[in-house]
Amino acid sequence: MAPAPSTYSVITLNVNGEKYTLPVDHRTTLLDALREHLDLTGSKKGCDQGQCGACTVLLDGRRAVSCLQLAVAAEGRAITTIEGVADGEQLHPVQQAFLDLDGYQCGYCTPGQICSALGVIEEHAAGWPSAVTADVRPEAGTPSLSAEEIRERMSGNLCRCGAYVSIVQAVAQAAETHTAQSHTTETGTAETGTAEGRSDEAKEAAA
Numbered sequence: 001m002a003p004a005p006s007t008y009s010v011i012t013l014n015v016n017g018e019k020y021t022l023p024v025d026h027r028t029t030l031l032d033a034l035r036e037h038l039d040l041t042g043s044k045k046g047c048d049q050g051q052c053g054a055c056t057v058l059l060d061g062r063r064a065v066s067c068l069q070l071a072v073a074a075e076g077r078a079i080t081t082i083e084g085v086a087d088g089e090q091l092h093p094v095q096q097a098f099l100d101l102d103g104y105q106c107g108y109c110t111p112g113q114i115c116s117a118l119g120v121i122e123e124h125a126a127g128w129p130s131a132v133t134a135d136v137r138p139e140a141g142t143p144s145l146s147a148e149e150i151r152e153r154m155s156g157n158l159c160r161c162g163a164y165v166s167i168v169q170a171v172a173q174a175a176e177t178h179t180a181q182s183h184t185t186e187t188g189t190a191e192t193g194t195a196e197g198r199s200d201e202a203k204e205a206a207a
């Protein structure tokens with residue numbers, strides 16, 4: 001009689017640029033591996049069934065709900081959690097925008113919101129349309145990241161505190177900063193405006 005197949009494997013996860021080798025039950029989700037095995041508790045468990053976005057991380061730069069991802073399937077991929085977003089003590093512009101514009105209340109959904117916002121900004125910069133993009137023809141170009149676009153693109157991230165108005169403002173501000181930094185990198189010019197000015201524009205965009 002053949003031996004029963006093992007339900008455990010030793011895997012190596014690449015999280016925030018660090019490699020972690022750990023034994024996991026094959027049924028372990030990436031969220032549980034992060035939180036329970038690696039003690040990276042920034043990613044939150046809200047619903048544990050792909051409905052709330054609290055567990056959002058980036059896999060190879062794209063958004064994923066880690067409660068629906070098996071840890072064994074994440075081997076070999078670059079995993080970014082909220083713990084890996086800042087550059088040392090320097091907050092990422094998306095984190096700074098959430099701080100500047102009060103994009104949270106209790107903060108439970110915030111790590112997922114920020115990781116999702118990172119994905120949104122990259123997806124938008126790459127020209128991806130959303131469900132509310134009026135003209136999806138390639139020749140129409142990239143839609144502006146309006147409040148409506150941000151709400152649709154962030155709609156997988158729920159906030160029980162209802163901080164949505166500030167979250168939309170924060171994503172708008174972070175997207176502006178990203179665009180300005182990209183422009184600076186491309187042209188070598190520094191034309192970013194003031195943080196205060198950007199906040200005002202972000203508020204107008206979300207109004």
Ligand code: FES
Nearest residue numbers: 046047048053067
């Ligand atoms: S905990 Fe993963 S989507 Fe809610």
Ligand code: FES
Nearest residue numbers: 105107159160161
């Ligand atoms: S800030 Fe409390 S759930 Fe979003």
